[in-house]
Amino acid sequence: MIWSLEFFIHIFISVTFISIFICIFFFTYATRVEKTIVINQTNDLVDELAGSMLNYPTVKTNLKPYIDDWKPPDMSAQDDKVTQANKVIVDKAIYMIGFSATTMLVFLLLLAYIYNISFYSIIIPNLIILFLVAVTEFCFLTFIAANYISFDPNYIRYKILNVLKEFGKPPTTPIIVSS
DSSP states (O other): OOOOHHHHHHHHHHHHHHHHHHHHHHOOOOOOOOHHHHHHHHHHHHHHOOOOOOSSHHHHHHEEEEEEOOOOOOOOHHHHHHHHHHHHHHHHHHHHHHHOOOOOOHHHHHHHHHTTTHHHHHHHHHOOOOOOOHHHHHHHHHGGGGGGOSHHHHHHHHHHHHHHHHHOOOOOOOOOOOO
16 A cells, blocks of 8 residues: 555554544444443332341331431532533534634645645545444444443342441441440
8 A cells, every 4th residue: 555645544544533533433322322321220229228127127127217307418519510521512512613623624624725636535434434434323322332331239148238237337446435
């Protein structure tokens, strides 16, 4: 293969198109799929753990008064921090997409003008490559990644039960109460 200017232009345009696509795809589709995966797997794990722990009548009886009176803490401050952090990331991604697209377009137009290279002969093959990458990404995320169990429920169960066992043990050192 001859390492021509047109070859390097194709590489540059392909990488730019794919980079832009990955950013857009992540923030529009992948985050939704990821959120669904996390919610589904968390629900399955919590349902299984709560069901297996509450199968014991004494546990259910002893916990009921505490559970009935329990109110979840206000997490709005933490939610706001996450929202702000994500907004910063999205803004950076939008800037990167805009910068990449502008740079690619200017670069392509300059080279097309200076070296008399057909704009469409560069864009069309790279759009075809982008389409194939997009279909591959979509299919992989939808049919494979979305069904992959990313955490080990047995390990999480083990850790929770060990924490509860440690919590339930009496203190090893005497508690001194000063009067």
